[in-house]
Amino acid sequence: MTSVLTRPASAAGGRAQPVVFERGLAVLSNDPVNGEYMRLVLAAPREMLDLCRAGQFFNLLCPALGGETPYLRRPMSIYGFYPERGELHFLYKVAGAGTRALAQLREGDALNVMGPLGQGFRIDDDWQRLVLVARGVGLATLAPLALEANRLGRHLTAICSARHPDLLMSIDYFRELGAEIIPVTDAEGTSSLEHLEQVIEERVAGPGIDAFYTCGSNRLLTLLQRIGKRHGIPGEIALEQQMACGLGMCHCCVRPFRKGDKTVQLRVCREGPVFDIQEAMPW
Amino acid sequence: MVDLSVDIAGLTLKNPIMPASGTFSEELAEVFDIECLGAHVTKTITRGLRDGNPTPRVCEVGSSMLNSIGIPSKGVSAFLDKVVPFYRAYETPLVVSISGNTADEFARLCSEVTVEGVAAIEVNISCPNIEEDGKAFAIRPSSTYDVMRKLRAATHLPLWAKLTPNTGETPEVARAAQEGGADALVVANTLLAMAIDIRTRRPKLGNLMGGLSGPSLKPIALRMAYQCAKSTTIPVIGCGGISTAEDVIEFLIAGATAVQVGTATFINPTAMVTVIAELERYLEREKLSSVRDLIGTLIDEEQKEGVVFMEAAP
Numbered sequence: 001m002t003s004v005l006t007r008p009a010s011a012a013g014g015r016a017q018p019v020v021f022e023r024g025l026a027v028l029s030n031d032p033v034n035g036e037y038m039r040l041v042l043a044a045p046r047e048m049l050d051l052c053r054a055g056q057f058f059n060l061l062c063p064a065l066g067g068e069t070p071y072l073r074r075p076m077s078i079y080g081f082y083p084e085r086g087e088l089h090f091l092y093k094v095a096g097a098g099t100r101a102l103a104q105l106r107e108g109d110a111l112n113v114m115g116p117l118g119q120g121f122r123i124d125d126d127w128q129r130l131v132l133v134a135r136g137v138g139l140a141t142l143a144p145l146a147l148e149a150n151r152l153g154r155h156l157t158a159i160c161s162a163r164h165p166d167l168l169m170s171i172d173y174f175r176e177l178g179a180e181i182i183p184v185t186d187a188e189g190t191s192s193l194e195h196l197e198q199v200i201e202e203r204v205a206g207p208g209i210d211a212f213y214t215c216g217s218n219r220l221l222t223l224l225q226r227i228g229k230r231h232g233i234p235g236e237i238a239l240e241q242q243m244a245c246g247l248g249m250c251h252c253c254v255r256p257f258r259k260g261d262k263t264v265q266l267r268v269c270r271e272g273p274v275f276d277i278q279e280a281m282p283w
Numbered sequence: 284m285v286d287l288s289v290d291i292a293g294l295t296l297k298n299p300i301m302p303a304s305g306t307f308s309e310e311l312a313e314v315f316d317i318e319c320l321g322a323h324v325t326k327t328i329t330r331g332l333r334d335g336n337p338t339p340r341v342c343e344v345g346s347s348m349l350n351s352i353g354i355p356s357k358g359v360s361a362f363l364d365k366v367v368p369f370y371r372a373y374e375t376p377l378v379v380s381i382s383g384n385t386a387d388e389f390a391r392l393c394s395e396v397t398v399e400g401v402a403a404i405e406v407n408i409s410c411p412n413i414e415e416d417g418k419a420f421a422i423r424p425s426s427t428y429d430v431m432r433k434l435r436a437a438t439h440l441p442l443w444a445k446l447t448p449n450t451g452e453t454p455e456v457a458r459a460a461q462e463g464g465a466d467a468l469v470v471a472n473t474l475l476a477m478a479i480d481i482r483t484r485r486p487k488l489g490n491l492m493g494g495l496s497g498p499s500l501k502p503i504a505l506r507m508a509y510q511c512a513k514s515t516t517i518p519v520i521g522c523g524g525i526s527t528a529e530d531v532i533e534f535l536i537a538g539a540t541a542v543q544v545g546t547a548t549f550i551n552p553t554a555m556v557t558v559i560a561e562l563e564r565y566l567e568r569e570k571l572s573s574v575r576d577l578i579g580t581l582i583d584e585e586q587k588e589g590v591v592f593m594e595a596a597p
Binding site: 017019020022023048061069070071072073112114241242244245246247248249250251252253255256265270 | 305306307308310311312313314315316326334335338339341342343345346347348352355497501539548549550551552553
């Protein structure tokens with residue numbers, strides 16, 4: 001696969017500056033991290049990684065491998081980006097034709113990626129105590145937030161939910177980055193909304209919470225909207241939708257959002273994938 | 284040095300490659316310098332605000348795509364205030380795609396987008412005509428002619444009529460568009476199609492049915508482009524599943540003067556850049572000095588009378 005450098009050396013005055021890369025990147029590794037998830041590590045150029053922000057995504061051109069012929073690109077949130085060592089990480093669950101094909105990639109293969117795309121997480125200067133609440137692969141989407149919080153020296157509490165303790169994603173990663181971990185699981189009977197609400201309320205009352213972050217779950221969204229409203233705590237949510245172009249051209253990936261008394265359709269790829277938690281609408 | 288320029292009803296394009304409406308917008312300029320394209324074609328707008336269709340709006344079917352987006356639109360004033368000025372930074376001609384639910388509303392919008400900076404108007408007559416049982420204007424010759432007459436009276440700019448494959452009367456519709464005042468034909472829009480999730484037994488698209496695009500549409504669009512080129516005297520712009528320079532060459536040989544690349548851009552955002560470079564290399568290899576030397580060069584003497592107007596499988 002050829003590497004396509006699409007960024008011109010300079011763009012003429014008044015015109016948009018190309019800021020999105022389409023490149024074939026070499027696979028460094030692609031290994032299972034537990035029974036359900038795989039981690040893909042790609043060698044990426046510094047100039048691409050310098051543009052990445054926590055919460056952004058890439059649109060991956062999944063290869064025709066293993067009898068699969070995925071056609072459209074697959075959007076995948078950044079799991080980690082390390083400009084200093086030239087690595088771009090993705091975490092995925094093998095679920096359909098695209099991820100089955102991705103799972104076939106081996107060291108030295110090439111994968112064409114486009115990105116970074118979309119709006120990342122916002123961390124305001126006065127948001128010192130951050131709390132993320134996520135479940136399953138949603139924890140992967142929020143993993144780069146832990147990296148960013150660590151880089152900015154903010155305190156992060158990660159409330160990590162899963163069916164079973166073995167499926168708690170990324171908790172070692174969060175711990176390494178200095179986050180405080182609160183695991184909750186179905187198997188241990190600690191993942192109910194009532195219990196989560198109690199855990200969060202205790203933290204609101206105790207050290208305090210400046211901002212919430214979540215993704216993917218309707219139940220967590222409504223819970224955090226309720227707690228956020230009750231205490232005036234802002235928050236953000238990373239959302240998904242079926243996409244095609246990933247750039248904002250096709251308008252396939254819209255979702256409804258509350259803006260004042262109106263409902264507006266916003267593109268997950270462009271205005272998102274990270275949105276204000278109070279504007280997001282349960283689905 | 285080969286000459287890639289073509290002429291579409293008095294408008295010179297530096298090369299015959301342009302985006303298909305709905306698969307292009309200002310955002311693509313974040314990936315490459317869009318000045319290299321033959322034309323810029325905007326996503327269809329309507330006069331008023333439209334939310335578009337329910338999600339999911341897209342799914343893949345084999346190596347092609349189904350979509351039902353429903354022409355979400357921020358309306359004509361937002362378009363004139365924000366979109367048209369963006370393209371003034373480019374020398375590439377701007378082609379504005381418009382649509383309307385009634386012929387009069389359509390014509391009014393046609394007049395409203397006749398502004399400085401717009402080089403041609405692509406009229407998406409493949410959209411439903413709510414005054415006539417909701418079927419697309421371009422399904423029938425009569426409704427095609429009627430709407431084109433009104434659009435023609437609304438602007439002095441070149442009018443490109445975008446036809447639909449959802450008709451059994453391609454040559455008749457093409458001729459009706461020309462008689463109604465079209466300066467060029469864009470052939471064609473997406474083909475009405477459907478996909479079902481066998482696990483949930485629900486349609487894969489929120490709007491039940493949608494338009495098929497991508498490689499599986501190409502032979503159908505090619506057949507239509509050929510029919511239209513044979514049955515009219517105005518330029519035909521091929522559109523439908525074009526992904527490679529070979530696809531472009533096929534359309535040019537069939538009689539298209541230029542082509543639009545659509546879904547391929549979603550797969551490879553720089554597909555048009557690659558296609559332009561490869562088209563140039565092909566012409567050099569074939570020792571052709573101009574891309575125009577390819578147009579309509581299909582060797583079809585013996586069969587043409589029989590198949591040009593055929594609308595049934597042989």
